[in-house]
Amino acid sequence: MSNQTILPIEVSAALGGGEGTLVDVRTPAEYREVHVPGAHLAPLDVFDRAAVDTIRGADPGPVYLLCASGIRAAKAADKLRGTGLENVLVVAGGTNAWVAAGLPVVRGRKTISIERQVRIGAGLLVLIGTGLGWFVQRNFFILAALVGAGLVFAGVTDICGLAIVLAKAPWNRSGKTTPVPGPKPSSTPVPHPENTPPKPT
Numbered sequence: 001m002s003n004q005t006i007l008p009i010e011v012s013a014a015l016g017g018g019e020g021t022l023v024d025v026r027t028p029a030e031y032r033e034v035h036v037p038g039a040h041l042a043p044l045d046v047f048d049r050a051a052v053d054t055i056r057g058a059d060p061g062p063v064y065l066l067c068a069s070g071i072r073a074a075k076a077a078d079k080l081r082g083t084g085l086e087n088v089l090v091v092a093g094g095t096n097a098w099v100a101a102g103l104p105v106v107r108g109r110k111t112i113s114i115e116r117q118v119r120i121g122a123g124l125l126v127l128i129g130t131g132l133g134w135f136v137q138r139n140f141f142i143l144a145a146l147v148g149a150g151l152v153f154a155g156v157t158d159i160c161g162l163a164i165v166l167a168k169a170p171w172n173r174s175g176k177t178t179p180v181p182g183p184k185p186s187s188t189p190v191p192h193p194e195n196t197p198p199k200p201t
Helices: 009-018 027-034 049-056 071-082 094-100 114-135 138-157 161-167
Strands: 021-024 063-066 088-091
Touching: 009 063, 009 094, 049 071, 049 094, 063 071, 063 094, 063 138, 071 088, 088 094, 114 138, 114 161, 138 161
Parallel strands: 021 063, 063 088
Antiparallel strands: none
16 A cells, blocks of 8 residues: 655644644664654554554544654555545654654664664674584584565565564563654743843843
8 A cells, every 4th residue: 555655844744734643653772772752652562543643642643654764654655544544644754764854863872773683683683594504413404594485475475574573572672662752942031131121220
């Protein structure tokens, strides 16, 4: 299913005007490292319509979905459209594009993205399977073959089992899981110096 996308600069302008809700579907650890001010965290592995309805409340505006690059956000958009919610837009390029555009972000402790963890994990499994196959038992070559088959499956279906497992790992579950509100303009007027009455001496 094709998803409508929107540029980060357009989302920033819309949110600045009070239009719509931004939902980040990355892991808590990724969110902790860097996130858009005002983005609400709803990790993809626990993402559903109920969570979005709770986040947006009575806001009738669009739901903007954000991840690292756009892949997970597209999956989240499919989930929402499957429930009948159509006013959903995927932020093109995700958080990476948002940062590259020089838009405001909140930064915390560095972490390794799920995409990089998948590459590291798959590489290690292939290396281990190959090494054990050469030096211990040839049947271990099957491990490397299974990893290769899994990567092909992920490329064809856009479903990566290793990414799903890693998203549930303890180091990816730590971090803030509650929405982080964006800065709100002050409701207290700031007097201009020319209009400020002189202090009594």
